[in-house]
Amino acid sequence: MEKLVDVDRRIIYLTILVLVSLPLLKPLGIPLEINKGTLDVFKQLDAVPAGERVLFSINYDPTSAPDIAPQAKVMLDHLMSKDVKVALVCFSAAGPAIIEGLIAPHLEAGKVYGEDLANLGFIAGAETAIRNFGRDVIGTAKADYHGNDLRNMPIMQGISDVRDFELVFVFHGYNPGVQEWVRQVQGPLGIRLLAGVVSVSVPEVMPFYTSGQLSGLTQGLRGAIFTALGLVAGTKRTGPFLIVGLVAATKR
């Protein structure tokens, strides 16, 4: 047993490298299970009527992006395909650039900035900012990332507090994230809140999902699978093609 404990760390590194690289180079085609949290998210996003507005809170940076960015991409793609309007805001300094990257393909595809999509930019103040934003969206953000007055943007017409959005989706890479949204906004205002989190944060966020404070929860890279293949709700297994769809979704 002691010999196992004293094994050279380079051997451990090499083993991990081989085990991680092999399925990437030659996908094994193993079916992925889709858990209840992901199906809940799919059902709720899919039920948003065309023309309604959804808020995305992008709380991740490039460090956690490999795990969570595919979720944000496929969910934004899904809402855009249903002609739902999406406003994106962030509470971390790296967020605006991430949002610009997310919305760029949709603007190139013909969506109109300010009508179908808006980058509300970075709001400083972490938990306090989330609280203020929840209660007074336009008064807190004032202008979008490009300096446009939010009062003049069609997508923001009639928005007072976050209850005016059909639902709010928090993408959580680190704090401030889900816990702050639940504490400061979901509980006091009673909004419908969905979350997508990095795999490592699932255990700390799970109590909010089982208590019903989160209406849906997608977990890490696997959370991106729900629209990668245009999944039909209720399907439990999607077969080996899922891997191809997931890779395609993350490559874009």
Place this chain on the structure above:
Amino acid sequence: MYENVISPHSAAMFALIAFYLGSAACRVFWVRNIDATILLIACVLMMLGQAPIGALLWSRFPGLAEWLLEVPNNIGQRAIMMGAAIGAFATSFRILFGIERSHFGAD
């Protein structure tokens, strides 16, 4: 700067964590006592439940992992959150009433 420096470097740093985690796990999780054994079993079940290969080996691994997350994990997480909240309240109370003065240099 963001596209070509910050983003790839941050992603590379995040990816490297996997190697350090693997090395640390190998040294920590070797069975030494009953606590380490429980932790090891929970970790193995969790990994098999989350990784696609687990469902291929036994169809109940994902359900087992879900149960671990939703029951024992929730119990622990809620206890930590409630304990931290009560602790923060008690510490604030002590500071407000001058009972806790260590931040002023008192013993």
